[in-house]
Amino acid sequence: MLVNSSQHAVGHRAQLLLQTLSENDTHCVQFSYFLYSRDGHSPGALRAYVRVNGGPLGSPVWNTSGSHVKQWHQVELAVSTFWPNEYQVLIEATVSRERRGYIAIDDIMVLNYPCYKAPHFSRLGDEEVNAGQNATFQCVAAGRASEAEKFLLERHNGDILTMASIKxxxxxxxxxxxxxxxxxxxxxxxxxxxxxxxRGSGVSNFAELVVKGKHSLFICRSFCSFWFLSSQPSLFLPFLR
Structure with missing residues (x-):
């Protein structure tokens, strides 16, 4: 994919859609990008999305913008989506206001082993809590977490939570x-x-947060009966036989 920003209007987009993939382990999607303008202006932005089971695109899992040095840069996407789920990678180029320079994508490869640079996640488990309680997702990853790393929890609709603790x-x-x-x-x-x-991104599988209703104030079994107070007709008290 090659975009000459000077030949397009501000905000014009070009999209590269990879074929749908399914695997019971981590895939590494590797590609190279070129983002350069001779006078230092920004040609535009690049974003990568990982859509699961034909659902919404959500938020970009990787992005970059501005004018980089005149050379190709390699990116890795470590996608941990497990069978029978399917996923699809979409790479999008957007033309900037400056409308100068070139945006390009090349050398796309899908590797059936973990990425070298981007951390990859183990299977993320579902969480079940009662309404009003706190829920915790623990994302276990293999690889090196550098200070430049950002860690996000993404909801299926694209909302992002950034507050995380790392151990x-x-x-x-x-x-x-x-x-x-x-x-x-x-x-x-x-x-x-x-x-x-x-240098790239790691993406886990989607896990479900199940929120159950709050517990009732009284839990009454066969040994429990209720007595009605005539002075307070709206009040019930439990009484053990």
Missing amino acids: HLSHRRFVVSFQLDDVQRTDQDLYRCVTQSP
Whole structure:
């Protein structure tokens, strides 16, 4: 894919859509990009999305913009989506206001082993809590977490949570925890972990947050009966036989 920004209007987009893939392990999608303007102006922006099972695009899992040095740069996307789920990578170029320079994508490869630069996630498990409680997603990843890394929890609709705690298990393994406070039924959805850096991104599978209704004030079994108070007709008290 090659875009000459000077020949397009501001905001024009070009999209490159990879074929739908399905695998029971981590795939590494590798590509090279060129983003350069001779006078230093920004040709535009590049964004990569990972869509699962034909769902919404969500937020970009990787992005870059501006004018880079006159050379190709390699990016890795470590996609951990497990069978029978399918995923599709979409790479999008958007023309900037300056409308100068070139945006290009080349050398796209799908590797059936983990990426070298981008961390990859283990399977993310579902969470089940009662309404009003806190929910925690723990994202276990293999690879090196650098200071340039961003860790995100993405909701299926594209909303992003950025508050995370990181614990290093070893020099090549770490866990990122995201806590959702006081969850309600409206928070019930699919969530996934994303790590971002200039060299690439890691994307986990979607896991479900199940939010059950709050517990009743009284739990009454066969040995429990209720007595009606005539002085307060709206009040019931439990009484054990």
